[in-house]
Amino acid sequence: MPAVPAGQSFRPAGSPRWAAGDGLRAAAGLGLRTPHVREVLATRPPVAWFEVHSENYFADGGAALAALDRIRADYPLSLHGVGMSLGSVDPLDRTHLARLARLIARTEPALVSEHLCWSGVGGRHLNDLLPLPYTEEALAHVAARVTEIQETLGRELLVENVSSYVGFADATIPEWEFVAAVARRTGCKLLLDVNNIYVNAVNHGFDPDAYLAAIPRHAVAEIHLAGFDAAGSCLIDTHGARVAPAVWALYERAVARFGPRPTLIEWDLDIPAFAVLQDEAATAQSILDRSHAIAR
Numbered sequence: 001m002p003a004v005p006a007g008q009s010f011r012p013a014g015s016p017r018w019a020a021g022d023g024l025r026a027a028a029g030l031g032l033r034t035p036h037v038r039e040v041l042a043t044r045p046p047v048a049w050f051e052v053h054s055e056n057y058f059a060d061g062g063a064a065l066a067a068l069d070r071i072r073a074d075y076p077l078s079l080h081g082v083g084m085s086l087g088s089v090d091p092l093d094r095t096h097l098a099r100l101a102r103l104i105a106r107t108e109p110a111l112v113s114e115h116l117c118w119s120g121v122g123g124r125h126l127n128d129l130l131p132l133p134y135t136e137e138a139l140a141h142v143a144a145r146v147t148e149i150q151e152t153l154g155r156e157l158l159v160e161n162v163s164s165y166v167g168f169a170d171a172t173i174p175e176w177e178f179v180a181a182v183a184r185r186t187g188c189k190l191l192l193d194v195n196n197i198y199v200n201a202v203n204h205g206f207d208p209d210a211y212l213a214a215i216p217r218h219a220v221a222e223i224h225l226a227g228f229d230a231a232g233s234c235l236i237d238t239h240g241a242r243v244a245p246a247v248w249a250l251y252e253r254a255v256a257r258f259g260p261r262p263t264l265i266e267w268d269l270d271i272p273a274f275a276v277l278q279d280e281a282a283t284a285q286s287i288l289d290r291s292h293a294i295a296r
């Protein structure tokens, strides 16, 4: 596929519905986690949209998928993948892609995203989102795979920047330029995880605002926020705490740069009461509302 000029979207022939953001307001959403499903079904809380981990719904049927169908009937949905292993040198997992395509057809999500990482090699799968070596070779490799996935799914993919604790000695491209280049080369959109930017900025000693400045405005289709653990010698992206004050401040600067974008609160460890997540979403919403007001 030819490179897509900046500001334009890749739209395969014969694919009428796939534009990222369709049906999803630039509002604060929540990651739907198993402990809260029953409460969401029973109370239908005022949440702008939900995001789920795609792989949790790859089964042919069952209670989880039935619950998702019911929730999807009332809320916009985003599918967030953790198992595609975008950057691996193993062949793309066609079974995984087919299952994702089937879930997309079933749930008609507003957004479909994956991580800019690798999770396995040689047929072995690691339960982690590992950083790529930021080199021209890795860039060409992962861009080709993003293009292949977009063509297979017939829709735009969002790719998310990951947190990391080590870098590669032979990396030649700053992370922010690598992330931006993937979007420019493939026409994919970005799921910018502002917490991951902050965690990496501290762990690797770079300026998080330089990162934001390098990302093309039009490419950002969603933002993630989460909490980290600062108990050790580096920040660990645990998704197990409230969003840190410094990350809220960086998020405000991200919204100022990119404009209001659908923003998700992620919480995966020591999952609290649903009301705590709603409280975090309200904080994000207040920042988005201020941005909307300035834009008017």
Ligand SMILES: [Fe+2]
Pocket: 160, 193, 224, 225, 266
């Ligand atoms: Fe994230």
